[in-house]
Amino acid sequence: MTVPKPDAPLHLDSAQRGEGPFVWRFQAYHRWTHAAVIVSFFLLVLTGLPLRFSQAFWAGPLMALLGGVEMAGLLHRIGAGITFAYFGAHLGFLVHKLVRAPDPMKLLWGPDSLVPQPRDVVDFVRQIRWYFGRGPRPRFTRWSYMEKFDYFAVFWGVAIIGGSGLMLWFPEFFARFIPGWVFNVATIVHADEALLAAGFIFTIHFFHVHFRPEKFPLDAVMFTGRATKAYMEEEHPLVMEQIEIHASQPPSLEQKPDTPAPPPTRRASLIAAALGFAAVAVGLALTGMILWAVILY
């Protein structure tokens, strides 16, 4: 097997930081799901935000840019369709994984599980102590407590925003079972929970993933699926303690997590960076618009 000469690393991508071979972190399924989340989320936020802040100066022009209220409504429902599709697919994926896994308990508990555990509380307390110089920085397993929060926030968000959104999408149907004032509540819950989600993603998630000094200006691991050994040793040291990655190992073609990965091609790195920066730019612009509207109206 001939390994082509690897491209030079793209230093803008903090997942390509430092020396060392690459290791797989996300499979194609994860990356495509995340891409669907990005596309649908931006579609939903872009088309929903002008409605939420219809009095803001930017609401009218943004609506016009989207093709008017009716077109925005259609795009919003397409975004909702994508969301329900990836959400359903993910539930299926989880069931499939639980059934097929040789040790299903490892998915539900332990260092590789996304389920919040006592260690996350310990990590959180350690993080706070570290902030105040009262102890060393916590060392994370496969998922830091921030990443677990992000993951479950999608479940919470889809349930709350998706549920209230469905009610408002088909009010005549739902009014057969529930009184009409629930739509008043659904409107508030839908709008505020969506504002929470958008604000959280565009500030907290972006900071945690892209803006903090260790990651700045971008972490494209969710786009390329792989990171350097150096990155993994800093971000997820406890994973790297369990596995051996050497430059001499042949890269895995199955993209199986924790196996050696070929470095991303220059082209893939650039595309990933372009997508990442575009999302960050739009997100920050929307954050500015939200702040403007919240302060003024």
Next chain:
Amino acid sequence: MRRPTFGTLLLAALPSLSGAPSTALAQAARPTCESCHGELEFLRQHVPTLEDARKLMSPEATLAASAHGSMSCSDCHDGFRRYPHGATATTLNCQSCHEEVARVWSLGMHALDSAATCRDCHGTHDVKPLRELRTPEGARAMRQACGSCHFEPVSAGLDPHADSVSCAGCHEPHRTLPAEDERANTNPLNQGRTCGACHDTMATAWRADVHGTAVPEMARPGGRLPEGATSPEPPACSACHGAHGMLAPSDPGFQARMVERCSHCHEPYAESYADSYHGQASTLGSAVAATCHDCHGSHGIYPASDPRSTVSDARRLDTCRTCHQQATAGFALFQPHADHNDREKYPYVYWSYHLMTTLLIGVFLVFGAHTALWLARLGFDALRGTSHGARHDVGGGS
């Protein structure tokens, strides 16, 4: 050619006219006003300038096309029947024929200091017949004539009245009064009658409704503000529709204009409407989202407690169904004007709004602090040059 009248016959009968133009008079079988006032060259010899001569020229063609087309010069220029014209020859006032109109005019604003006399509006030799005033051209001509003093901007392209109703259609043309005057056609007290002359169905429905009945109470001095209204403007026709530059219901801007007009007097409802999906979508230009009159009606609006109201308990579901065809009784329990600050009236809305706001503030405070402290720590370490020093010191629990 006009038929000869007494004046022209008299002129023709004069045997000798010394000093008259030899050619014109000698050739004319019957000397007429035109014999002299149709000859610019001749007139020029008797006055200092060519301009003066032009002014003396007979406007025969103009007069022939005017309302006075069948009249002769001397019917108005009575003192000029004889030739040579006497030094004190006079022209008759319009009121010598139009006595009643002149009397009515004297009661209006235009008569103050003779601000606008007959000729200022009607012209002189080009007086238009009434039937011509009642054409689109007539309406436009009148707008131009009135516009020479009144600068009220009229966007002729949008205003549905632009080509069909002249100024005089609404403003009494002779006893012209300002809208503030209780006797004016355009005063809120009289708009029902003025507009109703053409729009009878609407005016009749309005007269009995919550707006029509409020006008007499509000329009008079010391009028009282009805409960719920936030503006003292009496809700007669123009309060909602505007006057000059109003929009037709078919105009794309009509709905937004109406919301703005209703908001003018019903502020709290405008705010709760703007917070609802109906209001948000309509603010952004949706043509289908319900606006005020889609639910409340327009002419014939009653308080929700009145069974005639489109939003009364008896009729609300039918009103919802005009857009939401499958709506059920439960559907009509939606609160289109819910106020999230009114805990008594809208407890569910109040609590969901305040809980959500608390949740948002809480989440952003906690994670904002988490983020800010993270940055502060890294900044502090960077200053001390120990950025990654403490990183691998501790083992994670496993």
